[in-house]
Amino acid sequence: MNSPNADQVVAAPTYLADIRFFFRPEDVEHMAAKGIELGTYDGVRSNALSIHAQTAPPNSQMPPDAEGKWSPERSQTFRNWIINGFPLGTAMPVEPPTEGKPPTRLRKDVTTLSAAEFDLLTAAFTGLMARDPEAPDSYFALAGQHGLPKRWCLHHEDRYNPWHRQYLLVFEDALRTVPGCEGVTLPYWDITTELPDRLQNPPFDQYVLPADPGSAATPNPVTGFFPYTTQRYSPADIAQNVTDFGVLADIATSLNQSLWGAFDVNGYQDFSIQAHDGGHGSIGRTMGNQNVAAFDPVFWFFHCNLDRLWLSWQTRVGATTLTGFRSTLGQNTDWLTAPFNALPPFSATADQTIESGISYDRLELVGVAEGVLENLSGSIDAVRSFSFRSVHPVSVRVKGIDRLSIPGSFVVNLLADGEPVAKRYFFQPDDPRSCATCTQHGVVNIDFRLTQKELFDRTLSVRIDVPGQSEEIGTSFPLARAGNLTINARLLVQDA
Template identity: 85%
Template sequence: MNSPVVDQVIAAPTYLADVRFFFRPEDVEHMAAKGIELGTYDGVRNNALSIHAQTAPPNANMPPDAEGKWTAERSRTFRNWIVTGFPLGTATAVEPAPNGQPPTRLRKDVTTLSDTEFDLLTAAFTGLMARSPEAPDGYFALAGHHWLPKRWCLHREDRFNPWHRQYLLEFEDALRSVPGCEEVTLPYWDITTDLPDRLQHPPFDKYVLPADPGATATPHPVTGFFPYTTQRFPVSEIAQNVTDFVLADLATSLTQSLWGEYNVNGYQDFSIQAHDGGHGSIGPTMGNQTVASYDPVFWFFHCNLDRLWLSWQTRVGATTLTGFRTTLGQNTDWLTAPFNALTPFSATADQTIESEVSYDRLELISPGEGVLENLTGSIDADRTFAFRSTDPVSVRVKGIDRLNIPGSFVVSLLADGEPLAKRFFFQPDDPRSCTNCVEHGIVNIDFRMTQDQLLDRTLSVRIDVPGHSDAIGTAFPLARAGNPTINARLLVQDA
């Protein structure tokens, strides 16, 4: 973690802006062996009095080495944090650490590749697609990891981003195994721009499945996807869909101080919603989890999502495992065995936090541009809080039973009968056949709205299933979706 710590007394410190940087990786590791957690807010808060007593100069017991000893100013700042009620606060943008070594893999915007680089990428994809469907390092088999036929992907849980980061590495390694393509890296498509022309021509425009991906699916075969050619919407329709489904959640995700929990708050919640919206924006194939990964655009889309995750990590000082843990709450189990597995890959979730990949451009802000946000619907009663007129309202469609819904779906928030905002939920056609779906069968959809958008208007909710139609069209009865409720609340923050 690139520490911004300056040893001067801070009168009103917060954990995210100040205190978390007081603990070095070796401090966290040393005390973890003694059963003391220094790597998270909850751990530091629960042990704060002991930490203060053990680190206070001039006769501090901890840290044990002279170099790590706290100054009087740091100790006073920590004491102020205790006295003011352990405020969590918000993260301040962190200056990126200078690169000591050239990046192992530098990924670029696909539109900025030189002709030579793009020709190499084309050769790698062509070579991968030409391999036998049975070849484990061929395009068909690798795409099959995501859903049909293997059903390995981890959606809507803490390992979601780590799983996809490792998936991209495995796919990139396969591209590099094509003779002559040993140095190729996977580019990204910045989804805030139109679908690049380069991705609208062979071999990137479509993929004709050479075998039936559902024939060997477990627990039972799946029909309807062979013969099959991937499909997309027109470029102008994709652009409009991205505006409707993606941009707001992308922007919100990058302003979060915390990693958070899916369906609660934080980077992860809005990142996953933006991911789902992107899938639904691009076309019938990308919008269907059953076969989405067979569309070549899948890889460029997910490469961009990984770039944005690394951008967020860099913003909040979470590019190391120690730094990343400071953005978590109590749920850290998924970073340790056996809960950190990323089947079918040998790498584990914790090993993906420190990425060997860099990008030609990250979405960063300077420390001078201010703090990030940590808005929430509830706060501990022993902390001070504030409502501000500019703070958004969270409108949550809560308790959707997605297992009854046959495929990906759209949740629309209507104001006076007209669409005010829409969110896309990405899932397979038969979610009950998915173990991960069943474990996370009840879901919420979040909308961040300004107060002016909602006041004095009649609001309602609608669920639609694209491609599904019965006597009432694509609309899905809310009663069959678990009778979800509406939870609307003005968000609060530490005062």
């Protein structure tokens, strides 16, 4: 992680564009052992005066090695940051490294696979699906780790992306155990394009469950999913749903974030999780239900693309190393350290997934010449100057949704003058109270970003639909039963 301004005096430096690059992994590790955090904005800000005193030339005490000593220019830049009030700022797009360890595996767009590569993938899926469902490396058992019967998956929390990255690796390793398929890699489906023909034919079009996934569910068995064949919408309907649920908009917003953030708060994670949920709801009844979503073969190609997007964001902001990633987090870093970094049932931990050996044939990158990323928020420290502009979107948050009272995945509709202007899909099992992760995050928010023109001088309202409800009672869910809902609308600001 190198700053282009490391040895030039920057008059108005910010943490995200400049200061975070001043600390090497060994610096962060060395000082962490002494109880001093150099890897995050909050840690550097709270220790800024001491850092400046210890690193200022010519008689600096830290770093202890000659190679790590700060130049007078770097020291002055850090001093300017302190004088200016510790601005967080926004990240500059980072040029991808031209050197480094070669990837252990290269995943490709499923539409670009050669005939031989696609035949190999077909053989791997077919072989995995043919295994005894009781075998731990069968398709049935592996898909059952996400929803029924194991319910291991972590959604709507910090470990969501790491868990799915490891899940994909475990599944890919299982594909490689099929005889003759030792070199296969899992491709991705770029959801900005229509569902490929290759995924509409066996063995990728559907999966017939060979056993009851709900009979072994704990703490209580689940009925209604056996016999069961996965179901999917038509490619045209999927494409329309992707647009209607704002999936592409949330992907674009997520990739443009300076910070990792947190679900229900802001940053990459919030919008990437919303895009994930919307994608699930767009694809079909099976993918829209957490209990059985992973049994649909398209699940793996969809999630492989989400992992590609996460790696794209990591590369954009210089977060492909653990040190670089931590610098985008802010306060909450506990989930990267034991025991909070666990990704059950896998032995790998969340921090171990950050520096992935997996790469992709294409990342969604942005050049330095195209300008800074964004760090828009609803509030900012009063000691910092800020701006909001007419081009900035309005954030509308439907806040305080009691997801545990809603039977299954649901859709939050934002209406203006009675007409839908936006909607978002929230992905969860039919009985969220039986899901341990769901109960830990029982109250959630849904975020919309709309232009000021779409909202001003219009009457806004909200409706919640539950597509899985019976036709007899209708899909509309009473707002009074969905918790103490409030609507929070605000203009977004950023560091001036």
